[in-house]
Amino acid sequence: MAEEVKLFGACGSPFSSRIQVALKLKGISYEYIEEDLTNKSPLLLKYNPIHKKIPVLLHNGKSIVESLVILEYIDETWKANPILPEDPYDRATARFWAKYIDEKCVAAAGKAFWAKEKEREKAVEEAWDCLKTLEGALKDKKFAGGETLGLVDIAANFIAFWLRSFQEIFGVELLTEEKFPDLFKWSEEYVEHPIIKEYLPSRDELIVFLNKRLQNLK
């Protein structure tokens, strides 16, 4: 079957990187289109008119948006190397932690990084609470699939790489070895995984990405 798969992404975006990892895991050929987030293409606006964001997956002309939705779509469409487990309870658990990462951790980390001086302490504490919960989930083997990467592993890319990079750039300590030894160790191993590694931005690329985000926020 002549499959046409395209991915609209942005170098430096963790959400974009997630999709690249999933497509690679499944061995899917695709065309990658790099979007300039300060100058979004007409195609992006056409395929994601509501949110106007990346990533967008285009499969035989049909667009799918929102990274976790795309990941589930990929898993349901291409059956090799499943991202979600078979058992419904395990699937629900995976969805729970992926949601927790996006709705609580990413948001809390963002708040801590962008917080004004007087709000910072509270924001950092909230971020620590999230990381503490994640450390517990890690201990309970809710992610860290080892060789095989699952939904939660893929979603946790933000924690392992982006959060750690941003904390250096912003000078706000969140995920430290001292406070969260297991999570820290996991993050060190995570970024060395061959497939994950391939889709991590360099430090320079990350800075460019951040600057563009800043531009868009103004």
Next chain:
Amino acid sequence: MAGECVQFLGFWASPSALRVVWALKLKGIDYEHIEEDLLNKSPLLLKYNPVHKKVPVLVHNGKPVAESLIIVEYIDEVWKQNPLLPQDPYERAKARFWVKFADEKVVPDMVSTFMKTGEEKEKAAKAARECLKTLESGLEEGKQFFGGEAIGFVDIAVGWIGIWARIVEKLKDVSLVDEETMPLLHAWLQNFLEVPIIKECIPPWDKLLQHNKGYLVKLTPDST
């Protein structure tokens, strides 16, 4: 199925709990309802949802599932009768997109409308109407429900938003699901809330109004 034990931890006025109740009823699943007092959460709730400490929680043969939309997907995967999500992956992705949109965009604007007054309230209501108008585009003309001919995942997820919109409209004197500008959505809401299995799960309107009025009083103590 023999030996199935399904428990549901909910709160009568909780919108997300209602989603799960609708799913359970649509599938014809027998379950034990455990009503939670949210001001005095039970050890059971704290045990089964230690991360969020919230309702709803579904406990199936002793294993807890939390987060209403995740619970509904779980129910759909375990009990195959009356499917709530479509079979086709693209249609499933669309369904998941709309429920996410409803929760992340529609709801916050409606909360703002509820919590604000005067000009800010009108501004929030306008934003909410725009989101609702976008949500309407998920409805196919000629089809009764978001799920097509039968009630589906999006209907269940969005249904309570429709109920709450009516409450906010009444308590805050605004228009949200406007018949003129959103004829499809308006019609959908009318139909959906009249479906017997849906209707019988909705708490009495005056009780819901009273309950939500209570929040208003807390927010603006000097309002009449």
